[in-house]
Amino acid sequence: MSDRSKKQVMLERMNEKKKEVKTVRRIVLIVFLAALLLMLIGGAILYSYVTGGLKPVDPDAEDTITVEIPIGSNLDTIAMKLEEAGVIKDDRIFKYYAKFNNESDFQAGTYEMSQAMTPDELLESLKTGKVYREPVFQYTIPEGLNLAQISEVIEKNTEFTADEFMELVTDEAYINELISKFPNLLTEEILNEQIKFPLEGYLFPATYPVFEEHPTLETLVEQMIGATDENITPYRDAIAEEERTIHQVLTMASLVEKEARTPEDRKSIASVFENRLAEGMPLQTDPTVAYAHGKHLERTMYSDLEIDDAYNTYQNQGLPPGPISNAGSSSIDAALNPSETDYLYFLADPSGINHFAKTYEEHLQNRDKYLKSGE
Structure with missing residues (x-):
C-alpha cells in the first residue's frame, strides 16, 4: 500500500473516531439534560406538594x-x-x-x-393552649401517689367515693375489659397473683379536665390510663430493643419516683438500681417495704424489714411484682435512660439531699456523716 493510501486510511479512522466521540458526547449530554429535567420536574412537583400541604385545607371555611x-x-x-x-x-x-x-x-x-x-x-x-371549650371541672393526680391515695383525690373532686373507685379498679371483669381496650399497654403481667393491685402504676399523674357534668367512674379511670398509654408511646421502640416490658419499666419508674427528692436525682437513683440488679444484689429500697405493709412508714425500722411479702426488696432480689406508685414522665425517662455510674448505694439526709456511694464502706461513711447526728 502506498504512503498516500495509508494516510488516507488513517484520516478516515480519525474522522470516524471524532464522529464516535461527538456521538458519545451528544448521548451523555442528552442523558444529563434528561436527568436534570427529571430532577427539575420532580423538584417542582415536590415543591408544589409541600407548599400545597402548608396551605389551609379550605381558606373560605367558616365552620x-x-x-x-x-x-x-x-x-x-x-x-x-x-x-x-x-x-x-x-x-x-x-x-x-x-x-x-x-x-x-x-x-x-x-x-x-x-x-x-x-x-x-x-x-x-x-x-x-387556647381551649375553646371550658371544662366543667378538673382534678390533679400528683406524681408518686398509689391507687389508695388516688381514690382519695377522686372522692374529694367527684361524686364518687374512694371505696367505689377501689372497687372498680380491682374488679376482675373490668380489668380484663381494659386489657382489651389498651392492648399495647396492659398485658397479662398485671394479672400476676402476687400483684396487690393490677392497675397500680398505670394511672398517669397529671391535671385532667372533665367536660361532662356527670362523668362515669370508668371515664375517669380510662382517661388516666389513656394518658399513660400516650406517655409511654415514645419509648416503645427503646423498650423493645432492651428486651424489657412496659410493666418492668413502670415498676422501675415507680421505685425511682418514690426515692427521688429532686429531678436531678432520678437518673442517678435509677443507675443505682440497675447496677444492683446487674450485681445480683437486692434493691433494698424502703418504699417497697412500706408498700408491703400497706401504709406510710415515717421511718423504716429493722422489724419492718421482716415482713414476708413479694414487694419487700430487702428479702427478695430483683424488681417487685409490679409498680408501687404512679410515676411521672421524668421518672419513666430515668428508668429507661439512667446515668452511667458505679454507684451501688445512696441515702437521703434529713434535708432530703441524696448522697451516693460506690462501696459499702463509703455508704457507711455517708451514714455516719449525714444521719448519725440526727439519731
Whole structure:
C-alpha cells in the first residue's frame, strides 16, 4: 500500500473516531439534560406538594371542627389527630414544618379549629393552649401517689367515693375489659397473683379536665390510663430493643419516683438500681417495704424489714411484682435512660439531699456523716 493510501486510511479512522466521540458526547449530554429535567420536574412537583400541604385545607371555611388533643400527646400524635379531623392536608408535612421551626411544648385540650387556619395559626393555638371549650371541672393526680391515695383525690373532686373507685379498679371483669381496650399497654403481667393491685402504676399523674357534668367512674379511670398509654408511646421502640416490658419499666419508674427528692436525682437513683440488679444484689429500697405493709412508714425500722411479702426488696432480689406508685414522665425517662455510674448505694439526709456511694464502706461513711447526728 502506498504512503498516500495509508494516510488516507488513517484520516478516515480519525474522522470516524471524532464522529464516535461527538456521538458519545451528544448521548451523555442528552442523558444529563434528561436527568436534570427529571430532577427539575420532580423538584417542582415536590415543591408544589409541600407548599400545597402548608396551605389551609379550605381558606373560605367558616365552620369549626372539634379536635381533642389528649394529655401527653407528642407531635406525631397531634399531627395525626389534625389530619384525621381534616384541618390539615398531610400530617407528615405539618410535623416536619413544626420541627423545622422548632415548635414544641404543645398543650392538651379540646380545640375548635377550622379548615381555614394556616399551619402557623394551628401551631400557635396548640402552643398557647387556647381551649375553646371550658371544662366543667378538673382534678390533679400528683406524681408518686398509689391507687389508695388516688381514690382519695377522686372522692374529694367527684361524686364518687374512694371505696367505689377501689372497687372498680380491682374488679376482675373490668380489668380484663381494659386489657382489651389498651392492648399495647396492659398485658397479662398485671394479672400476676402476687400483684396487690393490677392497675397500680398505670394511672398517669397529671391535671385532667372533665367536660361532662356527670362523668362515669370508668371515664375517669380510662382517661388516666389513656394518658399513660400516650406517655409511654415514645419509648416503645427503646423498650423493645432492651428486651424489657412496659410493666418492668413502670415498676422501675415507680421505685425511682418514690426515692427521688429532686429531678436531678432520678437518673442517678435509677443507675443505682440497675447496677444492683446487674450485681445480683437486692434493691433494698424502703418504699417497697412500706408498700408491703400497706401504709406510710415515717421511718423504716429493722422489724419492718421482716415482713414476708413479694414487694419487700430487702428479702427478695430483683424488681417487685409490679409498680408501687404512679410515676411521672421524668421518672419513666430515668428508668429507661439512667446515668452511667458505679454507684451501688445512696441515702437521703434529713434535708432530703441524696448522697451516693460506690462501696459499702463509703455508704457507711455517708451514714455516719449525714444521719448519725440526727439519731
